[in-house]
Amino acid sequence: MRTMPTTTDTGSAEFAANREAFEGLVATLRERLEFAIRGGKGRERSIERHLGRGKVMVRDRIDLVIDDDTPFLEFSTLSGFGQYGDAAPGGGIVTGIGLVHQIPFVFIANDATVKGGSLTPIAIKKHVRAQEIAEENQIGVIYLVDSGGAFLPLQDEIFPDKDHFGGSFYRQARMSAQGLPQISVVLGGCTAGGAYVPALSDEVIMVEGIGRIFLGGPPIVKAALGEVIDPDDLGGAELHTKVSGVSDYIASSEQEAYGRLREIVETTNQRRIDDRQGWIDWVEPRPPLHPPEEIYGIISADDRIPWDSAEVIARLVDGSEFAPFKPDWGTSIHCGFARVWGHRVGVIANNGIIFAESALKAAHFIELCEQRRIPLLFLQNTTGYMVGKDSEEAGIAKHGAKMVAAVANATVPKYTVLIGGSYGAGNYGMCGRGFAPRFLFAWPNSRIATMAPNTAETVLSDIRLAGMKGADTTPEEIADIKAEIRGQFETQSDPYHATSRLWDDGLIDPVHTRDALGLCLALAARQNEPAPGPGIVYRM
Numbered sequence: 323m324r325t326m327p328t329t330t331d332t333g334s335a336e337f338a339a340n341r342e343a344f345e346g347l348v349a350t351l352r353e354r355l356e357f358a359i360r361g362g363k364g365r366e367r368s369i370e371r372h373l374g375r376g377k378v379m380v381r382d383r384i385d386l387v388i389d390d391d392t393p394f395l396e397f398s399t400l401s402g403f404g405q406y407g408d409a410a411p412g413g414g415i416v417t418g419i420g421l422v423h424q425i426p427f428v429f430i431a432n433d434a435t436v437k438g439g440s441l442t443p444i445a446i447k448k449h450v451r452a453q454e455i456a457e458e459n460q461i462g463v464i465y466l467v468d469s470g471g472a473f474l475p476l477q478d479e480i481f482p483d484k485d486h487f488g489g490s491f492y493r494q495a496r497m498s499a500q501g502l503p504q505i506s507v508v509l510g511g512c513t514a515g516g517a518y519v520p521a522l523s524d525e526v527i528m529v530e531g532i533g534r535i536f537l538g539g540p541p542i543v544k545a546a547l548g549e550v551i552d553p554d555d556l557g558g559a560e561l562h563t564k565v566s567g568v569s570d571y572i573a574s575s576e577q578e579a580y581g582r583l584r585e586i587v588e589t590t591n592q593r594r595i596d597d598r599q600g601w602i603d604w605v606e607p608r609p610p611l612h613p614p615e616e617i618y619g620i621i622s623a624d625d626r627i628p629w630d631s632a633e634v635i636a637r638l639v640d641g642s643e644f645a646p647f648k649p650d651w652g653t654s655i656h657c658g659f660a661r662v663w664g665h666r667v668g669v670i671a672n673n674g675i676i677f678a679e680s681a682l683k684a685a686h687f688i689e690l691c692e693q694r695r696i697p698l699l700f701l702q703n704t705t706g707y708m709v710g711k712d713s714e715e716a717g718i719a720k721h722g723a724k725m726v727a728a729v730a731n732a733t734v735p736k737y738t739v740l741i742g743g744s745y746g747a748g749n750y751g752m753c754g755r756g757f758a759p760r761f762l763f764a765w766p767n768s769r770i771a772t773m774a775p776n777t778a779e780t781v782l783s784d785i786r787l788a789g790m791k792g793a794d795t796t797p798e799e800i801a802d803i804k805a806e807i808r809g810q811f812e813t814q815s816d817p818y819h820a821t822s823r824l825w826d827d828g829l830i831d832p833v834h835t836r837d838a839l840g841l842c843l844a845l846a847a848r849q850n851e852p853a854p855g856p857g858i859v860y861r862m
């Protein structure tokens with residue numbers, strides 16, 4: 323494969339200005355991540371109480387379980403950001419992938435320092451999404467349970483619907499039946515619905531003094547039966563391990579419980595992370611020739627100035643080597659073969675508008691990857707499909723639909739990173755959330771919406787003014803209408819708005835993207851080959 327040339331002038335004033343602006347975005351990201359980890363209203367007091375009870379902070383718990391010196395890929399740390407009056411940072415739950423005895427596991431861990439670890443609507447969405455990731459990538463789940471169950475004030479948004487609390491138990495039971503280990507460590511009160519997380523697990527460890535399981539806690543028992551009972555007598559570790567048998571092991575401390583958990587994992591007979599099944603072509607990985615840090619200076623700080631996504635590809639792929647497909651046709655999209663952490667991938671990256679040729683080229687390339695069983699990596703930076711008379715005459719709707727259909731039907735693993743704009747149906751054709759990429763990450767400069775704010779301002783104000791026909795509208799009123807629309811679209815296309823709602827699996831620093839993708843690809847490589855789809859190669 324050929325090494326990609328770079329036209330980036332790292333000594334230019336433009337590069338320096340872009341880099342400075344992007345470093346600002348990364349600094350904001352870090353600040354907000356820190357807020358999710360320890361911030362929020364009344365959180366300090368909750369943390370003090372938690373530690374005062376001898377309990378370990380949620381991320382430290384995960385660190386105690388996973389193998390030393392191995393990374394933890396955390397999902398959607400900023401879920402809930404700006405929601406619920408900022409009283410539920412991170413949604414009150416931590417999810418991600420870590421290695422235990424080199425076996426990958428999804429972790430679902432409640433953060434009891436946020437509303438007692440109770441499950442807000444976004445926490446439920448995050449819990450279910452983590453289970454979806456586990457099932458699709460065929461990995462077991464470790465539940466570190468410390469939760470007050472359903473967040474009762476919003477119970478109608480989390481209880482009965484598909485993918486609500488009930489859906490999480492459905493998934494848990496079905497994953498267990500598929501042989502994907504479901505293991506719980508009980509580290510807090512598990513009441514009502516919360517009791518079913520350990521009860522549906524294959525093996526359960528309870529920690530003495532802090533872990534409790536009951537269908538109805540002491541207040542409910544008092545109200546229903548008039549019985550006054552101590553929580554440990556009703557559902558403590560002793561009772562459930564030595565009397566009821568709901569729990570399989572008792573541990574006298576969290577540390578002891580994690581040692582036991584690691585012993586259990588050793589017996590689960592799951593494939594290790596490096597146990598490749600051979601269907602994804604793999605060679606020893608090599609870092610990119612061009613440093614990933616340079617991405618900061620490549621992405622234009624001014625969104626009216628375009629930048630070339632080929633420069634980003636060159637900083638993500640092994641050896642900066644890329645074999646382009648149809649390099650002289652449909653040039654607003656780059657398609658080609660490369661490797662990420664040694665795994666062969668087909669890369670599709672936009673440079674702004676998707677024209678009819680670019681859509682056809684992408685559809686053709688997706689089908690090639692499907693035929694050759696090569697995972698697909700989508701790097702989204704698009705304002706959407708081309709509009710206008712010429713484009714409609716050329717059949718853009720039909721050609722765009724071919725790309726959308728090819729993405730929808732590809733059965734090889736798909737991964738998406740929002741590296742810039744994700745507007746309109748471009749989001750769909752480039753494997754947005756609705757098209758089931760195995761993982762979707764976004765960069766802090768990304769934007770996602772039906773259309774860009776300046777376009778929305780024109781479209782919606784024209785519609786609104788047409789509806790007000792006859793009414794006298796002053797230029798000031800028109801300006802106010804436009805400003806309101808623009809403001810709405812700017813807020814809603816902000817990457818923090820998106821990640822807060824779990825439209826992605828996390829906002830990540832461009833510099834960490836290659837490593838995150840490397841882990842995701844390794845998960846697919848240890849799985850059996852997915853059954854191929856219809857396998858038609860478009861030649862248009």
Ligand code: COA
Nearest residue numbers: 364437438440469470471472473474475511513514515539
């Ligand atoms: N819904 C809404 N808020 C809840 C909650 C729930 N299920 N469980 C706890 N919280 C909130 C509390 O209101 C409190 O909020 P604040 O920080 O704004 O004051 C915070 O979480 C901590 O709760 P607290 O009771 O002070 O903490 P604790 O550590 O002493 O006890 C629990 C934690 C989870 C054991 C206890 O709160 C509890 O039993 N909750 C109710 C459990 C329940 O009945 N769930 C039914 C689910 S269907």
